[in-house]
Amino acid sequence: MGPVPTGRRTTEPFTPLDFQLVLLRRMADHNPGPVEDARHALGVSPADMREANRRWQAMVRSPRPRPALARYRSVLGEPESRTPRRVGELDCEAWRWPVPLWPTLRFEVLTPVAAGAVWNEWLVRAPDAEPPALHTLEDLTPWSCTVDEAARAFAPARPLEGSAPTRWGLALTAPDASGAPREVVAEFTWGLLQRTAVSGSRP
Structure with a gap:
């Protein structure tokens, strides 16, 4: 992914790039070093990151928010995969999207079938990616x-x-x-x- 212009306008659509900035903004609280490296690689400014996070929070906390799953779909597009899951006695699906900043990961949301709600939302390893060697x-x-x-x-x-x-x-x-x-x-x-x-x- 090449650099993008800074100073993104609030009237522009909220894009997958903006969503990556939201992920990074929260990570910066605990681990600013890699976040700064990623921000430079994306060609965006600290103000761009703050603005993306502000817009995301406004969507989440809106008095009339759209269902969480619809929000992710509008920002990230159609998922790369939809996998049936069984959690206890409930049927659900795991929806996954690619995240260019982390090519070996996917952003996953767990949603009850036909409900539009989101039970969990996090980064997971892509199915075809080699898992890390964790021994020590x-x-x-x-x-x-x-x-x-x-x-x-x-x-x-x-x-x-x-x-x-x-x-x-x-x-x-x-x-x-x-x-x-x-x-x-x-x-x-x-x-x-x-x-x-x-x-x-x-x-």
């Missing part, structure tokens, strides 16, 4: 993995309540470079790892 604490670098990948690699992992709807946490145990087990809290935004904090070692 050193492998848990920013943007290296998704929530489900970390949970599988370092099972059993305990989910933690996030500080915002788009944030998740996992408490897990991962060996460090010497092989010693370490208690780790991993923080995710939109399902993508942002940072880890080591709380100690297991006796």
